[in-house]
Amino acid sequence: MNNPNFQMMNDSELRAYVLSHRENTEAFYALADRLKSKPGRKLSEADLERLPEILAEIKQKNQ
Numbered sequence: 001m002n003n004p005n006f007q008m009m010n011d012s013e014l015r016a017y018v019l020s021h022r023e024n025t026e027a028f029y030a031l032a033d034r035l036k037s038k039p040g041r042k043l044s045e046a047d048l049e050r051l052p053e054i055l056a057e058i059k060q061k062n063q
Contacts, residue, residue: 018055
């Protein structure tokens with residue numbers, strides 16, 4: 001299975017892709033790396049396990 005180019009996706013596109021392709025660990029790690037690299041956001045091991053819930057919380061705060 002060929003993965004899309006995650007580097008070319010914006011944050012929203014990558015987030016949506018991860019949520020719709022939960023079995024794709026490469027996409028998950030691409031998103032986790034991107035979120036981890038953003039200033040002011042610190043993710044722990046426990047946070048990575050609940051990444052879908054965190055993304056939903058962030059989306060709700062931004063609306």
